[in-house]
Amino acid sequence: MEDILREIGSIARSLDSISNIEFKQYELSKGQYLYLARVFENPGIILKDLCELICVDKTTGSRAINNMVKNGLLIKKTDSTNNKNQHLYVTKKGEELYPIINNENNYSSKVATIGxxxxxxxxxxxxxxxxxxxxxxxxxxxxxxxxxxx
Missing domain, CATH: 1.20.5 (Single alpha-helices involved in coiled-coils or other helix-helix interfaces)
Structure with missing residues (x-):
């Protein structure tokens, strides 16, 4: 059996590395572009669901989200019925970055499927x-x- 996961891993690491380099100018540190995009696409999502969506553990997700809140890209709003749940939203600054992230994704998809x-x-x-x-x-x-x- 061919080692499909090696190929998928190589593709994922290459694209992640490209994105991290290209988004550094927007003060998005490693992988934060992914969190920003998913929160933009799912306004009000809670951390647990976001972590499930992008397949990261809650500690990793929490650290990234807290940094993004600190940098003014996301805001947290406490749930009115359950204080443990904080809904995540993209700020104006974050909203301005989403089209750039989406354009990069579309470009990478186009390049990946040439031929x-x-x-x-x-x-x-x-x-x-x-x-x-x-x-x-x-x-x-x-x-x-x-x-x-x-």
Whole structure:
């Protein structure tokens, strides 16, 4: 079996590295562009759900969010019915960055699919969604203490 995950990992690390370099000028430190984009796309999301969405542990997510609040990119609003939940929103400063992040994503997607026709792109998207579903399920299981049998 080909080592698909090595290829996917290489693609992900390359794109993440490019984004981190390009977004440094906007004072978005490592990976923060992803948090900003997901909060923009899901206004009012709570930390737990955001962490699930991007597959990071709560400690990592909390640290990133706190830095982004400190830098004026996000704000937290406490839930009126549950004080433990803080809803996240993009500030005006953050809103101005979203189109730049989205344009970078669209450009990277275009570059990544050079030489593929529309049917191949659809098939690749469907296959990667299946792979993601499998991996995310496994991630959640392990995160919740399940041991995997190798």
């Amino acid at each position: 593929l026709n529309s049917d191949e792109i659809k098939e690749l998207t469907n296959l990667l969604n299946k792979v993601k579903t499998n991996v995310v399920k496994d991630w959640k299981d392990v995160k919740n203490g399940k041991k995997r049998d190798y």
